[in-house]
Structure formats: structure tokens, C-alpha cells
Amino acid sequence: MWKGFDVIPAPYLLYLGSSQDPLSIKTARGVAHWRPEKCVGERRLSADAQSLGLANLSYGEAVARGARTMLIGVANRGGVMTEGDVAEVLAAIAAGLDVASGLHQRLRDNKDIAQAAARHGRKLYDVRDPAPNLPVGNGEKRAGYRLLTVGTDCSVGKMYTSLALERELKGRNVRCDFRATGQTGIMIDGAGVPVDAVVADFISGSVEQLSPARSDGGWDIIEGQGSLYHPSYAGVSLGLLHGAQPDALVICDEPGRAHMRGLPGRVLPSLEDTIRVNLEAARLTNPNVVVVGVAFNTSGLPRAAADRLCAETSDRTGLPVQDPVAHGVSLIVDRMLECFASSRRAASAGR
Amino acid sequence: MWKGFDVIPAPYLLYLGSSQDPLSIKTARGVAHWRPEKCVGERRLSADAQSLGLANLSYGEAVARGARTMLIGVANRGGVMTEGDVAEVLAAIAAGLDVASGLHQRLRDNKDIAQAAARHGRKLYDVRDPAPNLPVGNGEKRAGYRLLTVGTDCSVGKMYTSLALERELKGRNVRCDFRATGQTGIMIDGAGVPVDAVVADFISGSVEQLSPARSDGGWDIIEGQGSLYHPSYAGVSLGLLHGAQPDALVICDEPGRAHMRGLPGRVLPSLEDTIRVNLEAARLTNPNVVVVGVAFNTSGLPRAAADRLCAETSDRTGLPVQDPVAHGVSLIVDRMLECFASSRRAASAGR
Numbered sequence: 115m116w117k118g119f120d121v122i123p124a125p126y127l128l129y130l131g132s133s134q135d136p137l138s139i140k141t142a143r144g145v146a147h148w149r150p151e152k153c154v155g156e157r158r159l160s161a162d163a164q165s166l167g168l169a170n171l172s173y174g175e176a177v178a179r180g181a182r183t184m185l186i187g188v189a190n191r192g193g194v195m196t197e198g199d200v201a202e203v204l205a206a207i208a209a210g211l212d213v214a215s216g217l218h219q220r221l222r223d224n225k226d227i228a229q230a231a232a233r234h235g236r237k238l239y240d241v242r243d244p245a246p247n248l249p250v251g252n253g254e255k256r257a258g259y260r261l262l263t264v265g266t267d268c269s270v271g272k273m274y275t276s277l278a279l280e281r282e283l284k285g286r287n288v289r290c291d292f293r294a295t296g297q298t299g300i301m302i303d304g305a306g307v308p309v310d311a312v313v314a315d316f317i318s319g320s321v322e323q324l325s326p327a328r329s330d331g332g333w334d335i336i337e338g339q340g341s342l343y344h345p346s347y348a349g350v351s352l353g354l355l356h357g358a359q360p361d362a363l364v365i366c367d368e369p370g371r372a373h374m375r376g377l378p379g380r381v382l383p384s385l386e387d388t389i390r391v392n393l394e395a396a397r398l399t400n401p402n403v404v405v406v407g408v409a410f411n412t413s414g415l416p417r418a419a420a421d422r423l424c425a426e427t428s429d430r431t432g433l434p435v436q437d438p439v440a441h442g443v444s445l446i447v448d449r450m451l452e453c454f455a456s457s458r459r460a461a462s463a464g465r
Numbered sequence: 466m467w468k469g470f471d472v473i474p475a476p477y478l479l480y481l482g483s484s485q486d487p488l489s490i491k492t493a494r495g496v497a498h499w500r501p502e503k504c505v506g507e508r509r510l511s512a513d514a515q516s517l518g519l520a521n522l523s524y525g526e527a528v529a530r531g532a533r534t535m536l537i538g539v540a541n542r543g544g545v546m547t548e549g550d551v552a553e554v555l556a557a558i559a560a561g562l563d564v565a566s567g568l569h570q571r572l573r574d575n576k577d578i579a580q581a582a583a584r585h586g587r588k589l590y591d592v593r594d595p596a597p598n599l600p601v602g603n604g605e606k607r608a609g610y611r612l613l614t615v616g617t618d619c620s621v622g623k624m625y626t627s628l629a630l631e632r633e634l635k636g637r638n639v640r641c642d643f644r645a646t647g648q649t650g651i652m653i654d655g656a657g658v659p660v661d662a663v664v665a666d667f668i669s670g671s672v673e674q675l676s677p678a679r680s681d682g683g684w685d686i687i688e689g690q691g692s693l694y695h696p697s698y699a700g701v702s703l704g705l706l707h708g709a710q711p712d713a714l715v716i717c718d719e720p721g722r723a724h725m726r727g728l729p730g731r732v733l734p735s736l737e738d739t740i741r742v743n744l745e746a747a748r749l750t751n752p753n754v755v756v757v758g759v760a761f762n763t764s765g766l767p768r769a770a771a772d773r774l775c776a777e778t779s780d781r782t783g784l785p786v787q788d789p790v791a792h793g794v795s796l797i798v799d800r801m802l803e804c805f806a807s808s809r810r811a812a813s814a815g816r
């Protein structure tokens with residue numbers, strides 16, 4: 115098993131602080147949505163703060179209900195903790211909780227927090243830190259099945275799609291594991307590699323380590339990052355693609371997006387170009403790679419228009435096309451399992 | 466001008482230690498070959514150690530002849546300094562020299578060396594350290610002309626070809642600058658970015674910073690790294706390609722190499738595939754990119770066979786094909802200047 119990053123001990127208390135902005139608690143919401151069984155409650159500091167609808171617990175109550183780690187699932191301006199946040203972290207540690215954070219500012223770099231953790235024997239998890247001693251990738255074919263989500267752009271739903279695929283597969287009793295490659299995914303799953311924070315020489319190697327050989331007939335569902343068409347991050351995307359050596363790709367896109375994320379004036383690539391370029395690059399480490407579906411984020415479209423667009427795109431490409439939020443991913447999973455029928459028989463053995 | 470990495474002060478004393486193996490002084494030999502005007506001498510510790518044929522100087526003599534920095538241009542086993550090496554570094558610092566090293570073990574991590582440098586007011590240059598606060602790439606077209614060497618594989622002559630192009634261009638009074646992206650190139654040029662050591666998110670941004678906008682009509686000759694076909698390092702190569710946004714590519718290859726560097730059993734891509742894939746990827750940040758030549762490392766072939774291969778490859782591809790060591794790069798530079806004739810006129814203004 116992968117040991118590059120310790121698994122964050124569950125269950126969790128989700129720290130929301132005094133956040134007023136729904137967007138600022140995106141990570142905590144993701145954890146509550148995708149791993150509700152791991153969340154014993156939330157910690158809000160004021161009555162008007164954002165809530166996830168969980169029980170608002172003191173640290174003592176959280177520990178009494180079995181919580182082992184407080185997740186700092188908020189994104190403050192600049193990714194730094196306020197003095198109030200630090201005081202809360204210290205109280206959580208004193209109450210017996212480990213603490214995990216996806217903030218840019220590392221927990222371990224705050225002297226008070228580091229000393230308190232040492233004194234109380236608690237662990238700190240800075241999920242933006244890649245594991246030490248990552249290997250260089252070797253491109254050798256590993257045992258097992260892998261699916262990777264790739265995108266026309268950043269932030270088009272690769273993580274959501276990956277988690278929806280994992281949930282659908284588990285619902286069908288197909289063995290599978292979500293493999294997180296970004297901070298939010300790592301907070302949701304409790305483990306993973308922050309691939310954009312890895313030193314360049316080790317991008318593909320870090321993903322080889324994240325998704326090691328498996329011989330149970332099950333699938334690794336690997337979260338993609340960036341896009342081969344994004345001039346800021348394509349190197350990350352290519353190393354991730356090579357290291358993942360996917361058997362199956364799902365293409366993620368947001369139809370109608372005006373320009374590439376953060377780059378006004380730069381249009382998104384077509385779905386067809388995205389498919390062609392990702393397949394060609396992926397063949398370097400897995401010549402048998404296939405595309406098994408398209409996941410659209412259609413949140414900006416009226417439902418009827420979205421449904422029509424999915425149907426038309428499916429007719430044009432011959433692929434199942436769904437919005438994971440609006441439609442789920444059952445057709446994509448049908449196609450994936452059809453393409454890899456032998457794996458389906460081997461893996462139909464509970465999760 | 467680029468300020469990401471301080472320029473190592475020349476002239477240099479080249480430290481060779483007691484190296485017995487010609488390969489271990491490859492970096493020092495590169496500096497002596499490409500920047501002879503910057504080298505006042507060498508420092509050997511025994512009569513039977515490898516020599517570059519320069520004057521063997523004491524530290525006092527080196528300082529008297531104007532040396533400002535001692536370059537540790539040797540690669541020891543494991544990339545670490547022996548106790549003897551450390552003692553020599555301390556003596557060099559005491560004599561008034563800065564010290565630059567491409568070793569994996571950082572100078573600054575040796576307490577004695579760090580303290581001596583502080584005490585004597587000398588600077589330490591660990592060229593494997595990327596600059597802090599690198600920007601994220603933006604892919605916006607910058608002013609000026611850029612050439613990038615790309616390869617079928619690692620270690621096929623991209624650095625040598627880049628430096629040969631720089632020398633040929635300067636010989637023709639075309640303004641240009643070599644832009645180093647690896648440790649040896651940085652030691653040779655005194656500046657650059659170790660792109661394989663950059664955090665993944667900043668690969669293309671670091672190259673945008675390395676090769677900023679220029680409006681003198683001259684060229685940046687950017688050293689390539691890795692290969693889009695190398696499963697360990699392709700992410701580095703793609704980020705470098707996007708950040709470089711080259712106008713011109715030179716394709717580097719070693720005909721007859723049995724397998725990809727470090728990966729027995731994995732064959733090299735064809736020249737045609739390498740050209741096609743690099744052009745397609747490069748068009749993301751420079752739609753007008755062209756290939757202006759092929760540089761073969763034919764050191765493993767008899768000269769007549771090498772000449773025939775170059776001629777045949779040139780006929781097949783329509784490109785000038787030369788071995789920079791055996792033939793120079795004049796035909797490649799001819800083609801480059803033909804393709805960008807307006808720049809030639811603008812830049813014919815001395816170096």
C-alpha cells in the first residue's frame with residue numbers, strides 16, 4: 115500500500131470558523147458531501163457563520179463523539195490563519211484532536227501550534243506538503259485498472275466526477291479507490307499526493323506511487339489536474355497522465371465557459387482535440403487507453419438545453435455524456451464496465 | 466533582466482579535487498570548453514587527478530589572477546562532498562572566493578561552510594536551488610525571438626547544441642543569449658533556472674521568467690530538458706516548451722541509441738513523431754513555431770556513416786541535419802536566419 119502520505123485519522127470535526135462566504139467552506143462542504151460517514155460535526159464560532167447543517171460541537175463534545183482530527187476546511191483570504199483560528203487550533207489540540215489543514219500557511223510553521231502538538235502528542239497534517247523521497251517515474255505497466263479524469267481546463271469538475279464515479283462503482287459492488295491529487299481531494303479522502311506541489315522531476319513518479327500495482331481486479335479512480343491545454347499547468351497534467359497510465363479516460367468540460375481559467379482571451383480547446391491529444395499522450399505508458407465518457411458541468415445552462423447538449427455531444431462522439439451533478443454517471447460507468455468486461459467479473463466481490 | 470537567480474561572479478577557479486574519472490569532471494570541462502574566457506585556472510589536489518590543461522593554482526594565486534568564484538564542477542558518487550572537499554571549500558572561502566556547486570548536497574547545508582561564508586562575507590551558490598517566489602506561467606506572447614532545443618530523449622545533446630548555436634550566432638554578430646535550464650548549463654553560463662527542481666505548478670512560469678520579453682531583435686537560445694516521450698520527465702519538457710514559447714525548434718537525437726535513457730526496453734520515438742508532437746504542443750503558446758533543424762549526436766557511428774545519415778535525414782525531412790560536434794551548426798543557423806529574415810536585419814548590430 116501507498117505510504118507516501120499518512121492517512122488522516124477519521125472521524126473528523128469540520129472547522130468552519132466565522133466564515134461568511136459559502137465559497138470559503140468549499141473544502142469542508144466537499145468532505146461533508148462525499149464522506150458524511152466520517153464527519154461527527156462542525157465547529158462554528160458564531161451563529162451567523164456558514165453551516166453545513168451538522169451538529170455544532172465543542173472540542174470536548176467532538177472528542178466524546180469519537181472525532182480524531184479537526185479538518186481546517188476553510189479558505190481564508192491569502193490562505194492564512196487568523197489569531198482566532200490559531201487559538202481554536204490550540205484548543206482542539208489540547209482537547210486531544212489531530213489537526214489537518216489545506217491552507218497555504220503550514221500548521222507546522224506556527225510555533226505555538228507546533229509546540230502544542232508536540233506537548234500533547236498530536237499530529238499535524240499539512241496536506242499541501244508532498245511526501246519526502248518521492249521516486250522518479252519509470253513508466254512500467256503496473257497491474258490493475260486505472261481511470262483518470264482529464265479536462266479541457268482547470269476547475270471543470272474532475273474531482274467531483276472522480277468521486278461520483280467511485281460512488282457509482284461502489285454502489286455496484288465494484289472494488290475501487292479514489293486517488294486524490296489535490297488539496298481538497300486529499301482532505302476528502304484523507305490521503306493523496308498534492309501533485310502540483312511536487313518537484314517537477316517527480317510528477318509522474320509521485321502518481322505511480324499514489325496508484326501502485328493492484329491485483330484484486332478493482333479500479334483506481336485517479337483525480338486529474340489542470341489540462342494539457344492550460345499553458346500554466348500542462349506539465350503537471352502530462353506528468354500526471356503518464357504516471358497514472360490510465361486504462362480509461364473521462365473527459366471533463368464546462369460547455370460555454372468563456373476562456374481558460376485565469377487567462378482571459380484564451381479559448382478552451384474542442385472536446386475532439388482534448389480527446390485526441392490526451393489519448394496520444396496517454397499511449398506512451400498505456401497503449402490500450404480508451405475514452406469511456408464525457409462529464410459536462412452544465413450548471414450554467416437551463417436543464418433542457420443541458421440535456422439536449424449532452425445528447426447531441428453523445429451522438430457526435432459516440433460516447434456517453436452526462437453531467438455528474440444533474441444526471442449522475444451511470445452511463446459512463448456502464449461504458450467503462452463494458453469496455454473492461456473481464457475486470458467486472460473478477461471484481462464483483464463486494465467493496 | 467531576469468533576476469530569479471543571481472549571476473555567479475566570474476572569473477572562475479575550477480575545482481577538480483582528486484577526480485580520477487574523466488566523466489566526473491564533465492561539468493568543469495563544459496565550463497572550460499564553452500567559457501574559456503571566464504576560467505583563470507583549475508585546482509587539482511594530486512598530480513594524477515584529472516586535468517583540463519589549465520594552470521593548477523592555489524587559492525591565493527587564483528585570487529591574485531582575479532578569480533572571484535570557485536566552481537565545484539565535479540560529480541562525486543552520490544553528489545556529496547568528502548571531508549577533503551569541505552576543507553578545500555573552507556580554504557577557498559578564507560582566501561576570498563565565492564563558491565558555486567551543482568552537487569546534490571547543498572553548500573549551505575554544511576554548517577562549517579555556511580559559517581565560514583558568513584564570517585568572510587562570501588556568497589554560496591547552490592545551482593540546484595530554484596529561485597524563490599517563481600511566478601505561475603501565463604502563456605502570453607512575449608516580445609523577442611526564442612529558439613528551444615528539444616529531444617527524442619534525455620542526454621542527446623540539447624545543451625551542447627544550444628551552446629553551439631549561441632557561439633555560431635555570436636560569430637555572425639547576431640545578438641543572442643544562452644538560457645540555461647540544467648545544473649551544468651547554469652554552471653557554464655553563471656545563471657539559469659534548474660527547471661527539473663522547480664515545484665510542478667511553476668515549471669512554465671520559471672521559463673517565462675528565465676527568458677523575458679526582449680526588444681533588441683536578438684534571440685534567446687533556451688536549453689531543453691528531457692523529452693515529451695520520456696515517461697519520467699515529460700511533464701518538465703512540456704512545461705518548459707510552453708514557457709519558452711519558441712519561435713524555432715531544433716530537434717536533438719542520438720541515432721542508434723538502444724533505448725530511452727534509464728528505461729531498457731523502451732524504444733526512442735521517430736524523428737517525425739518527435740517533430741509533430743513538439744510542434745503541436747508548442748503551438749499552444751506560439752502558433753507560428755517552426756522546426757529549423759536536426760542535431761544528431763553521431764559519436765557512436767563511423768564518420769562516413771554519420772555523414773550519410775545526416776544527408777539522408779535531410780533529404781527525407783527537408784531540414785538541415787548536422788552533428789554539432791563533427792559538423793558545427795552553420796546549416797541550422799542558416800535555416801533559422803532564413804526563416805526569420807526580418808530579425809536578422811534588425812539584429813545585425815554586434816553582440
